[in-house]
Amino acid sequence: MGYRFTDLTTACHDDWRAYIEHDFVRQLGNATLPEASFRHYLKQDYLFLIHFARAYALAAYKSPTLADLRQAHEGLKTIVDVELGLHVGFCSEWGISEEALAELQEARATMAYTRYVLDTGNRGDLLDLHVALAPCLVGYGEIANWLNAQSTTLRGTHNPFDAWIAMYESEEFQAAMQAELEWLDARLADVTPARFNELSKIFRDATRLEIDFWQMGLDLSD
Numbered sequence: 001m002g003y004r005f006t007d008l009t010t011a012c013h014d015d016w017r018a019y020i021e022h023d024f025v026r027q028l029g030n031a032t033l034p035e036a037s038f039r040h041y042l043k044q045d046y047l048f049l050i051h052f053a054r055a056y057a058l059a060a061y062k063s064p065t066l067a068d069l070r071q072a073h074e075g076l077k078t079i080v081d082v083e084l085g086l087h088v089g090f091c092s093e094w095g096i097s098e099e100a101l102a103e104l105q106e107a108r109a110t111m112a113y114t115r116y117v118l119d120t121g122n123r124g125d126l127l128d129l130h131v132a133l134a135p136c137l138v139g140y141g142e143i144a145n146w147l148n149a150q151s152t153t154l155r156g157t158h159n160p161f162d163a164w165i166a167m168y169e170s171e172e173f174q175a176a177m178q179a180e181l182e183w184l185d186a187r188l189a190d191v192t193p194a195r196f197n198e199l200s201k202i203f204r205d206a207t208r209l210e211i212d213f214w215q216m217g218l219d220l221s222d
C-alpha cells in the first residue's frame with residue numbers, strides 16, 4: 001500500500017485549498033485584482049523564480065541516477081525557458097523594465113519561501129527537496145485548472161491577467177507538472193508512514209509559504 005502525491009494534499013487539505021483558492025487567485029480570475037498587487041507580485045516572482053531555478057539545480061546535483069537528473073533538468077528548463085522567458089516580457093508589458101527587475105529589493109515573504117526550500121534541500125535528500133518544490137510546480141498548474149473551472153473566471157480581453165492564466169494552462173507547463181507528479185508518485189510508493197509524516201510536514205510548510213506569497217501581493221508588503 002504505497003503513498004501518492006494526492007496523499008500529501010489530503011494530509012494538509014485546509015492549507016492546500018487556502019493556497020489554491022486564495023483571494024489573490026480569485027481576484028486574478030474575475031479581473032478585480034488591483035493592478036498594484038499584480039505588479040508587486042510579478043516583481044517578487046522574478047526574484048522567486050531565480051532562487052527556484054537554483055533549487056532545481058541543487059536537485060540536479062543531488063540526483064544519483066539519469067532519470068532523477070532528467071527530472072531536475074525538466075524543472076530547471078521549465079523555470080528558465082518557459083516561465084522566466086515569459087516573465088521578463090510580461091513585466092515589460094506591465095511597465096517593469098529589466099533594469100528595474102535587477103534592482104529590486106527582495107520582500108521578506110520571498111526570502112522566507114525560497115530560503116526554506118533551499119535549506120530543506122541542503123539538509124535533506126532529493127525527495128525532501130522535490131516535496132518542498134511541489135507546491136510551486138504542481139500548485140500553479142492546479143490553480144490554472146481550478147480557475148478555468150470557475151464560472152466567475154474571465155478569459156480573453158476582458159481580463160488583464162489572461163496571459164498569466166495562459167502561461168500555467170499551457171501544454172509545456174502542464175506537461176512539466178505531470179512529469180513531476182509521476183516522479184513523486186513513484187518515489188512516494190515505498191516510503192514508510194514515519195517518512196511520509198516528515199514529508200507532509202515539508203509539504204505543509206511550503207504550502208503555507210505559498211499562501212504568504214499571495215498575501216504579500218494583496219498587502220503590497222515588503
Ligand SMILES: Cc1ncc(CO)c(N)n1
Pocket residue numbers: 045048049083135136137140210213
Ligand atoms: C510563488 C510562486 N510559486 C509557484 C510558481 C510556479 O512556478 C511561481 N511562479 N511563483
